[in-house]
Structures are given as structure tokens and as C-alpha cells.
Amino acid sequence: MDFPTWMKRVQAAVETALAEHLPQASLAPQRLHEAMRYTTLGGGKRVRPLLVYAAGELTDAAPAVLERAACAVEMIHVYSLVHDDMPCMDDDALRRGKPTVHVAYDEATALLVGDALQSQAFAVLAASDAPAARLVQMVALLARAAGPAGMCGGQAIDLASVGQALTRAELEQMHQLKTGALLKAAIVLGAMAGRALDAAEQAALDDYGCAIGLAFQVVDDVLDATADSATLGKTAGKDAADNKPTYVSILGLEASIALAEQLRGQAHAALAPFGDKARRLRELADLVVQRKA
Secondary structure (H helix, E strand, O other), X not given: OOHHHHHHHHHHHHHHHHHHHOOOOOOOXXXXXXXXXXXXXXXXXXXXXXXXXXXXXXXXXXXXXXHHHHHHHHHHHHHHHHHHOOOOOOOOOEEOOEEOHHHHOOHHHXXXXXXXXXXXXXXXXXXXXXXXXXXXXXXXXXXXXXXOOOHHHHXXXXXXXXXXXXXXXXXXHHXXXXXXXXXXXXXXXXXXXXXXXXXXXXXXXXXXXXXXXXXXXXXXXXXXXXXXXXXXXXXOOHHHHXXXXXXXXXXXXXXXXXXXXXXXXXXXXXXXHHHHHHHHHXXXXXXXXXXXX
16 A cells, blocks of 8 residues: 555544544534534644554554544644644634634633543543553553643743744754654554564664654744745744744754754664564655645
């Protein structure tokens, strides 16, 4: 199966699973459930679920366990976008090509949607039929990646850095938390859905996750500076308008593009111990760096 076909199949499977694991809009409270489905379904590249499934191929993971892990990671990601777009954060009106939740509904609903998606993510993952000890580890991993030592911590640093002159090392630390932690969690969760990895394999996957996490953010910064809002599905040029430190503002555009390519090479090299089983992860590294939106 070629990569585009595989990707579309996984995206379709995740879309169906998300629709099943989200509360139906007809159930009370209808407005909350409708807004949860509005923001989660029918949009996004599903990069994190794709990473879950690709990593699952390394360990012959069970499809049912992968499905729940993929949905849980995506719900955490979507909740973060809903909160990130609110007026108290980045105050954005466009996400995935449609009005953000606080615009389409209201701020209070957006806050509750994020809270509810976070809770739903852990409910979905906890109901997996993975072995009990492994499942506890998976839940703990996702919690760390989403919390103060991961995504939330990175967002706090991001908010505090507006208008500040960060060093490259400080910027990298921020994005390893804000963006990289959840991307790495997706990879590790997918692998954990199957056989146990040995120490060398774990180290290789960690190196891959670090490279992918940074590459994703570098490309995001490049696209924010070069693409238009219609292509991105969100407001273009907002980082510069908000005076946020980015790889482009620190390194320049050409150097940022070169860095993304360097990180892609590092991601490919990290996967050497897995041979052909890492084919999809290699292809996803290419997707992350070569994407146009």
C-alpha cells in the first residue's frame, strides 16, 4: 500500500472512531456536545493519530488498542487548540478553515469544550483492552505529555515569552514541551500498544520523536511566515503580529528551512534499528517537513 492510501485509510478510521467516542450531539447538554463534535470532527491532518498507527507497526500492536490511543491523543491536541485560540491566549478566529469555538459558540462553551475533551481523552484510553500494567503506563505517559512538564508547561513559557528575545536553546526547550511532548507521546503510545521495546529501541524512538517534534514546530514557523490563511486554515502571520519568538525570527527563513531538513535526516537516521517496519514513520517525517499547511 502506498503512503497516501495508507494515510487516508488511517485518517478515515480515526474520524469514524472519534465520532463514536465523542458524546452524541443529541444528548444533554446538547450545546456542549455539539461544540465538541464541531471542533474535533471533519478537519485536521491527524498527524498524531498517524504517528500512533505508524509506531504501532514496529511492535505489531493490536488495532483496537491503537484506535483508542489515537483518539485520546487527538482529543488532547484538539482541546489544546480550542484553549489556545481563546481571547485569553492567542485570540484567534480561524482554525482548520472554520471559525474557532469561542467565535462559533462563546468563550464559556470553548472553555468547557477543552475541559471536556481532556477528560474524554483519558476515559477513552482507560477503556482500552491493553494489559492493565501497560495501560496504567500509557495513561501516565499521556498525562505527563499534556501537563506542566509537557504541553501546558510549554504554552505557559510561550505566553511569557511574547516580546522577549529568546535564545535558540530557550526556544527549543519551549517547543519540545509545547509541541514536541504530545508528538512524542503519540509515537510512544503507539509502540506501547504492542510488544515491549528493548532499551536500544526505546532510545531510537526517543531520538526520532525529538527530531519530529522540533521539525514540526520549525515548519509551522516557516509556514506562518510564508503561507496564506486560506492554505493554512488558520490566521497566517500571527506570530510576527503578536511579536512571538519563532525559529524564523531567530534564525531567519532560509536557515529555518535548512534546520527542518536537518531534523528530517536525524529522524530517518534514528529509525535504522527498526528496518522496513519503520517505513511509515519515515514517510511521516517527510510529511511533517514537506507539508504546505
